Amino acid sequence: MKRQIPLLIVIILGFIFAIHTFVPHKVSADFFDWYQTWIKAISPFMVLLGIMSLTMVHSTKIKRKVPNWQYSVVTLLSLVGTGAVGFIWGTQEGTPFMWLFKNVQMPMGATMFSLLAFYIASAAYKAFRARSAEATVLLVAAMIVMLGQVPIGIKISKWIPEISSWILNVPNLAAKRGIALGVGLGMTATSLKILLGIERTYLGGGD
Template structure:
């Protein structure tokens, strides 16, 4: 049963959604597929409870056993509970939630994203060395695109935005398309393998 049930559920829902994309039978499309969509949304929401349970299990264990830096686990659980319970009870327009969101969460999250600028600078400095002719082409293209994307680039030379656009729309897009076509075919085949039960890696490969 542990093997058959997931395979049957995957096959039925996969085929149903796939066919509904191409063939519209009014009753099936509205009621059956619509019902599956509602279920999918509900299952996705319930999966969050599983995730929360995992966090609780791991961090309560750390706190109870007094593991190294257990207080971080305590802070995590308190923060998680406050940010979850407050908007559930008093909606997300509540002043406490809005305050915490704007003054703590938003800044922490923004900081993580902002780190990218520093990492890009450091990685680009390390990686962009003209070791080969191809690397030289890459370097020149990168400089043109970066300057073309900012107002100062146009001020230095009016050709930067123009050539930046040319490089992106012709070369980058051509390369992207090639990879996208290959990846899309891969995705289609992976999806079909999963629907037909040939690839069962999603439940342990048994």
């Protein structure tokens, strides 16, 4: 029963929502509004789960004194410190909370993502060394698209921005459309599997 009742909730509510998409009746719309109110009341507790998970992982590392456990202390202090600063001084502009965002979180987030520029360059070099026709097509397309977005592209040739635009609007569109159709069919199939109770991995292990 510990698995059957949750499964039954998904199946019954799932079919009600599938019908709701086709039947825009007031009763159906009211039911959906009620469901959204419930979901909004449930959602903040998901963050609680995330905080608990992070705290448990790092406190276990500290307790067992695993290699580099000192960084877990830093993580937990940063977590508690940022949260406390937000609760004590508020989250408005000009507070220590926003100072932490502007001078700690935002610079590190941007730098983390900018690191990828170096790894992408390294990956492009490795792909070019493979010397396959497909890898060459990929790199030539990438080069033209990049040059088409910057002023130097039009200085090299007036055709570069036009070829770049053609690549984006024709072969790229066909590729994206083919993949989107596959993704859509996959999503529909997976949703149907959940709805019919065939896919049950989200219930987790145990009884």
